[in-house]
Structure formats: structure tokens, C-alpha cells
Amino acid sequence: MSTSFAEPVLAWYARNARDLPWRAPGATPWAVLVSEIMLQQTPVARVLPEYLGWMARWPTPAALAADPAGEAIRQWGRLGYPRRALRLHDTATILVARYGGNVPADLDALRALPGIGSYTAAAVASFAFGQRHAVLDTNVRRVLARLAAGQPWAGGSSSASVAERRLAESLLPAQPAVAARWSVAVMELGALVCTAASPRCGDCPVARECAWLTAGRPAPPTGTAGAAGVAGVAGATEAAGAVGAARRRTQKYDGTDRQCRGRLLAVLRGASDPVRRADFDAVWAGQAQLERALDGLVADGLVDPLPDGRFALPGSVPLSR
Numbered sequence: 001m002s003t004s005f006a007e008p009v010l011a012w013y014a015r016n017a018r019d020l021p022w023r024a025p026g027a028t029p030w031a032v033l034v035s036e037i038m039l040q041q042t043p044v045a046r047v048l049p050e051y052l053g054w055m056a057r058w059p060t061p062a063a064l065a066a067d068p069a070g071e072a073i074r075q076w077g078r079l080g081y082p083r084r085a086l087r088l089h090d091t092a093t094i095l096v097a098r099y100g101g102n103v104p105a106d107l108d109a110l111r112a113l114p115g116i117g118s119y120t121a122a123a124v125a126s127f128a129f130g131q132r133h134a135v136l137d138t139n140v141r142r143v144l145a146r147l148a149a150g151q152p153w154a155g156g157s158s159s160a161s162v163a164e165r166r167l168a169e170s171l172l173p174a175q176p177a178v179a180a181r182w183s184v185a186v187m188e189l190g191a192l193v194c195t196a197a198s199p200r201c202g203d204c205p206v207a208r209e210c211a212w213l214t215a216g217r218p219a220p221p222t223g224t225a226g227a228a229g230v231a232g233v234a235g236a237t238e239a240a241g242a243v244g245a246a247r248r249r250t251q252k253y254d255g256t257d258r259q260c261r262g263r264l265l266a267v268l269r270g271a272s273d274p275v276r277r278a279d280f281d282a283v284w285a286g287q288a289q290l291e292r293a294l295d296g297l298v299a300d301g302l303v304d305p306l307p308d309g310r311f312a313l314p315g316s317v318p319l320s321r
Contacts, residue, residue: 005147005206006173006182012205013185016192020044021052022127023184029103029128030061033091036120036127037084044191050079061092062101070313073302074269082265083300086314087115105129119160123183132179134168136160139190140183144168146194150211152220153196260284260293265302274310 021027022035034054038047054075058064064072069089076085091113095101103124104110110121122133141164142153148167160168172179193200201207201217212218253259263283267275284290294311297303304312 004209005171006178008205009185009189010178010181013181013188017185017188018044018192020048021055027128028059029105029124030059030095031055032128033103033116033120033124034088036123037088037115038079040081040084040120042080046079050075050077053077058092060101061095061103064089064092065096068313068315069301070268070304070316073265073313077269078262078266080262082302084115086301090114091116103128105131107131107133117159126180126183130177130180132172132174132176133183134165134172135183135187136164136168137187139187139194140168142196143186143190143194144171146199146212147206147210150215152212152218257289257293257296260286260289261297264290264293264297268303268311268313274306274312274316276310280311 017023020035022031035047035051038051038054057075058067067089069086072085072089073082076082079085094113095103099109105125105128107121107125110116110124111118116124119136122135123137125131126133126135141160144164144167145151145153148171171182173182189204193203199217201210201213204210204213207213264280267279267283271279280290280294281287284293294303298305301314304314304316306312
């Protein structure tokens with residue numbers, strides 16, 4: 001697909017890109033990989049301070065691999081979804097063992113690392129190594145659905161469809177370095193201008209070419225997803241429901257197992273020694289829910305139960321009995 005999108009979007013990005021450390025000229029592939037894992041389901045504002053602390057402590061995979069996995073969980077703090085910390089530690093260990101402490105540039109090798117799917121692998125290969133891949137996060141999918149397909153975006157599936165991928169690949173500039181910059185530029189356009197709730201079309205560098213704007217900014221039909229329009233353009237029929245996505249966005253947090261798990265991990269992160277069950281009881285009243293959350297943390301490898309009945313972060317050495 002031949003379009004005139006690239007030049008104005010790249011020019012806009014050159015003027016408006018946020019100054020983020022993982023985009024700095026000297027950012028290493030490890031820095032890019034860490035940022036992509038942290039940014040999964042987490043906004044930039046929450047990630048930034050945790051990212052800076054993480055990279056100051058572990059600037060290389062070897063530095064992280066030398067510490068126990070529990071220290072990764074401790075450093076993760078309140079960033080959420082702490083299994084990502086374990087996956088980063090596992091990844092660092094693999095990078096040291098198999099790749100000499102370096103992040104591989106090969107897409108298949110990246111996909112084989114813990115917690116790295118198609119999106120993250122493509123993002124690291126593009127942003128760290130300047131390769132030509134379709135990088136499809138939610139922001140990019142929304143921009144392309146509106147811009148090229150003329151369709152509203154209602155969320156849809158958490159993973160990109162074949163149709164969306166074909167459309168994104170058809171819009172990639174031919175030169176790998178330019179394609180990589182285009183990918184991050186479209187992502188930034190979706191984050192800052194072509195937002196989900198209140199898109200600022202007056203500030204968009206490709207508003208004149210936007211099929212959705214030309215169509216009068218149609219709203220998504222109830223129970224459908226913006227990906228349906230992309231499927232029409234790319235010759236596929238895949239569409240995802242948006243109702244479930246809307247429900248996920250409004251899911252409560254207070255009183256949930258997830259909040260309970262966070263409280264229990266906070267107790268462990270704040271303790272220099274292993275903790276006793278009574279320490280958990282002090283931060284959560286519901287015993288059945290506490291048991292369920294604690295069992296889940298142990299099953300996920302986030303908490304080690306010790307023979308003496310105490311609990312510790314993975315790999316921690318008991319300082320006293």
C-alpha cells in the first residue's frame with residue numbers, strides 16, 4: 001500500500017517526541033527490553049521512576065542475573081504484575097548463559113525469551129536494532145484502524161489480528177531504520193494525539209489523509225471492535241468484541257485478590273528477614289482470601305515457603321531462624 005503518511009508523521013515525531021530514557025541515542029538493547037517489559041499494561045508515568053531505579057541498579061543483564069530473583073521483585077515495587085520482574089530475571093540469566101550477556105537481535109531468539117511475545121520481540125528488534133518489523137501495540141492499532149481503514153477503535157482483542165498485521169506491514173517504509181522510526185512515531189501519535197477517548201484531530205499531521213476523520217469520526221457499533229474495519233481493508237474477516245475490553249477497563253481493584261497479593265508482597269519487600277504468617281494477617285483480614293492469594297504467589301514463584309513456616313522472596317537467604 002503506497003501512502004503519504006510516513007513523511008508528515010516522522011516530521012511530527014521529530015518535533016513532539018517525549019524525551020524518554022529508553023529512546024536516548026545511547027540506550028542499550030537491554031535498556032529497550034527492560035522498558036518494553038515494564039510498559040506492558042502500565043502507563044509511562046508509572047514506569048519512568050521504576051525504570052530509572054532498575055537501570056541504575058542493573059545496567060546490564062549480568063548485573064541482574066548475579067542477584068537473587070527476589071531482589072528483582074523487591075525492586076519492582078508497586079509497578080504491578082510482579083511476575084514481569086521474575087521474567088526479566090529469568091531473561092537476564094538466559095542472556096548471560098547463552099548470549100554472552102547481550103540481547104539477541106534475531107526475532108525468533110527474542111520470542112523465545114521468558115515473557116516476550118510477538119509485540120515485544122518486534123519492538124526490541126525495531127527500537128534497539130533498527131530492523132523493519134510491524135510493531136503493533138494498542139496505540140498503533142488504533143491509529144492505523146482510523147487512519148487507513150476509516151474505522152472507529154473500540155479496543156478489541158489484546159493481540160493483533162492477521163489483518164491488522166498485514167495492514168501495518170503494508171505501511172512500513174522500505175528502509176529498516178526509517179521503518180523503525182516510523183513504528184515509534186505512530187506509537188507516539190497514538191499516545192499523544194490519536195487517543196482513545198478524546199483524539200485531538202486538529203493537531204494530527206495526517207488529518208487530511210485520515211479516512212476516519214473524512215467519514216465524520218463514526219463511533220464504534222455496540223459490541224464490535226475497531227479491528228473489524230482493518231480486517232475489511234486487509235481482506236480478512238477477523239473481529240473482536242469490545243464489550244469485554246470495556247469491562248476489563250472498569251474492573252475494580254479494592255478488595256480483590258490482586259490487591260491482597262500486592263499487600264502480601266509489600267510485607268516481604270519491606271522486610272530484611274523472612275516473615276511469619278502473623279505478618280500477613282496484620283495487613284489483610286479475610287483469611288480465606290489471604291490463603292488463596294498466598295497460595296497463588298507461591299505457585300507463581302513470587303514467594304518461597306520455608307521449612308520453618310516463614311516466607312521469603314525467591315532466592316532470599318534466611319538471616320535468622
